[in-house]
Amino acid sequence: MNSVNQYSFRDDYSEGAHPRILEAIARYNNGQVEGYGMDPYCQEAIRLIRQETGAMKAAVHFVSGGTQANLLILSAILRPYEAVIAAGSAHISVHETGSIEATGHKIILIDTETGKLTPHLIAPILDRHQDEHRVKPKAVFISQTTECGTIYTKTELENLSRYCRKNDLWLYVDGARLGAALTSPSNDLSLQDLAQMVDVFYIGGTKNGALFGEAIVITNEALQSNFRYIMKQKGGLLAKSRFFGIQFTEMFRDGLYYELGQHANFCARELSEGLQVAGYTFDRPPASNQLFPVFPDQVIEELQNKYTFHIWGPCNKSESVVRLVTSWATSTSAIHAFLASL
Amino acid sequence: MNSVNQYSFRDDYSEGAHPRILEAIARYNNGQVEGYGMDPYCQEAIRLIRQETGAMKAAVHFVSGGTQANLLILSAILRPYEAVIAAGSAHISVHETGSIEATGHKIILIDTETGKLTPHLIAPILDRHQDEHRVKPKAVFISQTTECGTIYTKTELENLSRYCRKNDLWLYVDGARLGAALTSPSNDLSLQDLAQMVDVFYIGGTKNGALFGEAIVITNEALQSNFRYIMKQKGGLLAKSRFFGIQFTEMFRDGLYYELGQHANFCARELSEGLQVAGYTFDRPPASNQLFPVFPDQVIEELQNKYTFHIWGPCNKSESVVRLVTSWATSTSAIHAFLASL
Amino acid sequence: MNSVNQYSFRDDYSEGAHPRILEAIARYNNGQVEGYGMDPYCQEAIRLIRQETGAMKAAVHFVSGGTQANLLILSAILRPYEAVIAAGSAHISVHETGSIEATGHKIILIDTETGKLTPHLIAPILDRHQDEHRVKPKAVFISQTTECGTIYTKTELENLSRYCRKNDLWLYVDGARLGAALTSPSNDLSLQDLAQMVDVFYIGGTKNGALFGEAIVITNEALQSNFRYIMKQKGGLLAKSRFFGIQFTEMFRDGLYYELGQHANFCARELSEGLQVAGYTFDRPPASNQLFPVFPDQVIEELQNKYTFHIWGPCNKSESVVRLVTSWATSTSAIHAFLASL
Amino acid sequence: MNSVNQYSFRDDYSEGAHPRILEAIARYNNGQVEGYGMDPYCQEAIRLIRQETGAMKAAVHFVSGGTQANLLILSAILRPYEAVIAAGSAHISVHETGSIEATGHKIILIDTETGKLTPHLIAPILDRHQDEHRVKPKAVFISQTTECGTIYTKTELENLSRYCRKNDLWLYVDGARLGAALTSPSNDLSLQDLAQMVDVFYIGGTKNGALFGEAIVITNEALQSNFRYIMKQKGGLLAKSRFFGIQFTEMFRDGLYYELGQHANFCARELSEGLQVAGYTFDRPPASNQLFPVFPDQVIEELQNKYTFHIWGPCNKSESVVRLVTSWATSTSAIHAFLASL
Structure with a gap:
């Protein structure tokens, strides 16, 4: 937990x-x-x-x-x-x-x-x-x-x-x-x-x-x-x-099924656009509710104090790919806070 | 259904x-x-x-x-x-x-x-x-x-x-x-x-x-x-x-788990005692929430208009064993109605 | 062996x-x-x-x-x-x-x-x-x-x-x-x-x-x-x-396949007829190369000195069924010796 | 066959x-x-x-x-x-x-x-x-x-x-x-x-x-x-x-087991040395009784008239790797004939 x-x-x-x-x-x-x-x-x-x-x-x-x-x-x-x-x-x-x-x-x-x-x-x-x-x-x-x-x-x-x-x-x-x-x-x-x-x-x-x-x-x-x-x-x-x-x-x-999917995608787009604005790249282009941005390992370490997510694997000596997943229940304020903390 | x-x-x-x-x-x-x-x-x-x-x-x-x-x-x-x-x-x-x-x-x-x-x-x-x-x-x-x-x-x-x-x-x-x-x-x-x-x-x-x-x-x-x-x-x-x-x-x-079991057993006992009073026998003695009374096939046919239950198998040419199951949700009024309909 | x-x-x-x-x-x-x-x-x-x-x-x-x-x-x-x-x-x-x-x-x-x-x-x-x-x-x-x-x-x-x-x-x-x-x-x-x-x-x-x-x-x-x-x-x-x-x-x-089967059956019949002559009964009537005679347990014990066979199961307190199998290679002299030893 | x-x-x-x-x-x-x-x-x-x-x-x-x-x-x-x-x-x-x-x-x-x-x-x-x-x-x-x-x-x-x-x-x-x-x-x-x-x-x-x-x-x-x-x-x-x-x-x-392995290896070495002398290379260095030489596809086609072997896969547009296996029963004359036919 x-x-x-x-x-x-x-x-x-x-x-x-x-x-x-x-x-x-x-x-x-x-x-x-x-x-x-x-x-x-x-x-x-x-x-x-x-x-x-x-x-x-x-x-x-x-x-x-x-x-x-x-x-x-x-x-x-x-x-x-x-x-x-x-x-x-x-x-x-x-x-x-x-x-x-x-x-x-x-x-x-x-x-x-x-x-x-x-x-x-x-x-x-x-x-x-x-x-x-x-x-x-x-x-x-x-x-x-x-x-x-x-x-x-x-x-x-x-x-x-x-x-x-x-x-x-x-x-x-x-x-x-x-x-x-x-x-x-x-x-x-x-x-x-x-x-x-x-x-x-x-x-x-x-x-x-x-x-x-x-x-x-x-x-x-x-x-x-x-x-x-x-x-x-x-x-x-x-x-x-x-x-x-x-x-x-x-x-x-x-149509509830689609509404929930839309929300997950909406949150993912908010997140990916924010990351792009902040200068981060992606291991593969954002397309749905799973995002794979590349972060410096030092940034990852700091993020882990406040957030949980999967580290997908190392990119090079100082950067790694992480997976960020949004869902039907993700709050936009959490996304804004996450982006702000970068 | x-x-x-x-x-x-x-x-x-x-x-x-x-x-x-x-x-x-x-x-x-x-x-x-x-x-x-x-x-x-x-x-x-x-x-x-x-x-x-x-x-x-x-x-x-x-x-x-x-x-x-x-x-x-x-x-x-x-x-x-x-x-x-x-x-x-x-x-x-x-x-x-x-x-x-x-x-x-x-x-x-x-x-x-x-x-x-x-x-x-x-x-x-x-x-x-x-x-x-x-x-x-x-x-x-x-x-x-x-x-x-x-x-x-x-x-x-x-x-x-x-x-x-x-x-x-x-x-x-x-x-x-x-x-x-x-x-x-x-x-x-x-x-x-x-x-x-x-x-x-x-x-x-x-x-x-x-x-x-x-x-x-x-x-x-x-x-x-x-x-x-x-x-x-x-x-x-x-x-x-x-x-x-x-x-x-x-x-x-x-203790909810026990309460629910007790209710199923209580209903089963109400039912089995009523059946005994009405003169029916059991294929095996009642012990829990599954009862196996013996009914004349003609009675079974009539009961099936109002009730669903498994016919367990024939006893002899004119009687069969049925299975009656009670549960945590069985209503005592249903039992009384069942007994009354025999 | x-x-x-x-x-x-x-x-x-x-x-x-x-x-x-x-x-x-x-x-x-x-x-x-x-x-x-x-x-x-x-x-x-x-x-x-x-x-x-x-x-x-x-x-x-x-x-x-x-x-x-x-x-x-x-x-x-x-x-x-x-x-x-x-x-x-x-x-x-x-x-x-x-x-x-x-x-x-x-x-x-x-x-x-x-x-x-x-x-x-x-x-x-x-x-x-x-x-x-x-x-x-x-x-x-x-x-x-x-x-x-x-x-x-x-x-x-x-x-x-x-x-x-x-x-x-x-x-x-x-x-x-x-x-x-x-x-x-x-x-x-x-x-x-x-x-x-x-x-x-x-x-x-x-x-x-x-x-x-x-x-x-x-x-x-x-x-x-x-x-x-x-x-x-x-x-x-x-x-x-x-x-x-x-x-x-x-x-x-x-036709070699049939010859070999015939020999097994021939030996089985020699054996079963000999057993019948000697007064033994069978758990099920002989029909092929597996015979299931009934022997007194004492006889079985003696036979086991010279012969190996499966004891199929007890018949009653003093007799058991045994299984005797003949094959394409069974020798008729072995059968005669077995019958003689009874 | x-x-x-x-x-x-x-x-x-x-x-x-x-x-x-x-x-x-x-x-x-x-x-x-x-x-x-x-x-x-x-x-x-x-x-x-x-x-x-x-x-x-x-x-x-x-x-x-x-x-x-x-x-x-x-x-x-x-x-x-x-x-x-x-x-x-x-x-x-x-x-x-x-x-x-x-x-x-x-x-x-x-x-x-x-x-x-x-x-x-x-x-x-x-x-x-x-x-x-x-x-x-x-x-x-x-x-x-x-x-x-x-x-x-x-x-x-x-x-x-x-x-x-x-x-x-x-x-x-x-x-x-x-x-x-x-x-x-x-x-x-x-x-x-x-x-x-x-x-x-x-x-x-x-x-x-x-x-x-x-x-x-x-x-x-x-x-x-x-x-x-x-x-x-x-x-x-x-x-x-x-x-x-x-x-x-x-x-x-x-020691028969080893003799038979030795013969397979002896034949493989005869074959691989002959191939090397004839100027052929190997996909991987010969080490046992399976050889993987590289042949021009045209050579392969001719060899298939007289010999059967697996074509392991293409190397480039005109050459392929084949697998040649020798065994305890391979005849040295077959090897010499094979080498001569190249």
Whole structure:
């Protein structure tokens, strides 16, 4: 926990839930309903998500966290000898304790500058994997926003989608920060676009104001069957599922999901512009709610008295990259104070 | 969902959360805290649970559901070739979609009358499993209350515990309904007793008034190391863990957990006494919040117009066993109406 | 190892390989050929096996042992949440150290008298497994001969096959002792019959005179794709595969496989008739090369001075069932000596 | 298979078994012995291997192939959340179809020039893997010779061994080509040295003249318990184990194993010297029985009429690296013919 005087730019899950989420939960808490996703609140949330994504035949399921979503989806869509291709920075490879390998699947890693995959980067992997002495590449994992804070443009995702379909690869998007991606000032990709271009993705709730919860959206009908079996088997089917349904209904009934993403992006822009004015550079250009400025190590040391954030890695002998994350709950006054303290 | 006019005795997770749980969540929702179990609310809940169980050195972890708790614990304590012994009625074998086998482990099943295991029932299994052509039995899974609604007495658990320790078997208790067990009128086993006798157990929140959540308590220090790695790898480490901490703190700070169990037991007793007065018998004697009365099939058909419940199985040509479950939220007027309608 | 004076009726793999197998290996040992199943000897063996089974489009693969065959096949044909149904006596459940569970799949066990499954026994399992809280039964495992020494008649297998196809269940036959089954005096089922009725099976070499090796025959084309990936991944793809090809070619080019089975059955009949003449009864009627006579415990003790065999289990206070196994290498003089010593 | 006129330098498993191996098998084929590794031939081979390695308390087990050895060992010594560190060129990552991931474990890859790991290369990985959001590095996989044909010197392995012990990492050596390594002209590491420096390794038979078979040697007593359970569970425990015992006894009773490696190295040196004389360079300096010369693409095309070999990859627009492998069975006349044809 932060000490009393510290403000955190460390991540987007250190805050609680948005007040409207709690109000909705309190409103619909009473009364008996079926569990395990069969309750009317989940049904309503599914209806709203299908409408919002334009994927009227999508299968929609709710799970409690992103690692769970990733491992459920990939273990559902891959046969035992099939592998998933991902960027070297991919959350599934770096920060999920081998969760995908624990379901039996290899992640084939590609080094990238930006956290983004392209057909050009994937092609050599397909060339190399041609017989049964190697795994069979069958899925491509990307995240939007990426773990580097970048976002795929519409054209980039179109190219990737076309390539995957041509090469019989499932395309899966980890949307832990999809709220921040969709509302980024530099974004030109709608939720409907994304839903059409990929086979399966999830809409992250935890990092965008929910108490907990991610909505898995399986648009490719070939991948829909028996997903609930996988969910139950891996401990991902919540008994009191109404709490998923209530939250996602609240998020999507009038645009709250986007409002929260917009706020995170607004704060990020305030922060990045202030840093630029103050003369700081960025390891990669600001694009969403994760910023990667370069600070002198001495500045970092001083900042750490008042703020918590991740030190991403050294740049050179006297400077390092840090990660600053804003969220739906970040206060603009905290940003101004941070900038003032530089 | 039930139709408007139906009342459910089907299970203990079809209700929402207890109002005090929601109030506590609202009270402590604001502000930044660390995630993944490192927040001060989890720390406080851990302190209370250690105190309540008397296991001051126990490792305590929170997860979102019972299937998750079971698979995390068993995959953590078993080596690949080791197996768990369980009753044929065990939830891990019957109702969790092969979750334990999916982590690589065999469940060795024992047929029982009552859902309870004894040294006498386990001994022949140890006799038969002596070399590397068979799995190595290494853990014993029991549930309290059992899936048959029965509860282990203090003497029964003592015997089982002694046997397990003598034979180098881990003893694990699934406490999905531990609240109902501890407050059953026929119970003589305290939470402290249980904590001393077993190696690991979990205290069920979902079925006893929580929004979601189970508290895993690892009393055996030999089993504590690196459990968080397993949790993260299997998708069981929640980011906004404060919501676990807040709930379990509320449950254990002044005895709410027991109150809720007591209410479920009180309702069950009202119901079972009424049924006995009305001349109905039970497939197994009432002991906790799951009742298994025998009804004529014609009565069942009529009841189904107003009530939902599980039909457990046929007794004979014209009668069947049904399962009636009461919970922390069951209304006594519903019980009286049910009894009146017979 | 047996002491010098002991003769073993313990199993059918304690002998070496048939001399013709070794001669063939020596004959074709020299020269360079491709490995991993692509050599001409494997191709010739595949041609012969297709011809012999009548399954001209079958995929045929060679692996080194029965446990490997079982786990490769079942992990290839089951999705993660699917389970295999088997008799309680099934080798995969009792004697393979949880190998199937280690690939993630539950075995649903059925108690049987004879080691044989029937539609009548399977039906209740399908009735009970209807939703995602339980595994999905998807394959049926049988062995021919069974672990009880019994064999399925043509009618029995037809019924089972029809039932499985109607209920969308794969039917798989473990043929570790298929040689003994096909040549049993009480057999009325041809290899061609079997190949038509089931989806996949293996022809056991190890227990019928081979140095090592089993031939997996996948008759159902829907199950054939990418099997070599599974083989390689699980360590079942042998580099110098010619030694599989040479052995199975020798076995099937002129009927050696059947001759060896016939000898085992001939010896078993000599032994069983002698036992009957001597007044002994059998736990189950003799049908193949595994006999299960009942002996007084005192007789057993004396026999153990000169012979090794498995004691299957106690019958009553003074008698036990033993298992006596004959093989392609059993000497008739050993049988006569055994009978004389009773 | 090669066409009639082609000679293969593609690998070291395209030949059959050395004649002495087949003679020994024929000699000891008859008679009854126990199976599953309990036969006297295995016991004698174990005695010889312990003596030869100087590891008198080592546990020694025999399996049929290298992929099987690798997956058995790594799944035996790693807990579910633990990972193995390996070079990017490691066979377990590149050519075993995700076998290690299929047992649930991540391979952490390190790019190398030479296929060899050093403490310097490993250290940053340990630095980065510090909490439960990442796998726990616990084993280091190396191969001797490496997949690049290089060999670890005594000093290099000493450094690596010291580092691993200091950092609580198991050190495991894949010895598929250990015969070629130990008898390489540039080798200064004895089998005894190696056995002392590592925790577990295997002595490859398949690529050094055996019919099939690898000898796993577990020198670290902490890793020895219950290994046979893992072997049986994964299909790696051969019934007629005498054939392992006979082969490894023959290999080590009078030095045959080394003779065969020497021949492979002798042929490789003939070949590499001839290539150097002819003016060809090498992608990496020749060190064992795998050579990586650089040929003009036009030369490669012509060579392919008479020879088979792997094209390792392009060097530049007109040249490529090829891999030429010699073995215990390579004929010097084939080498001279090859050199003459350049």
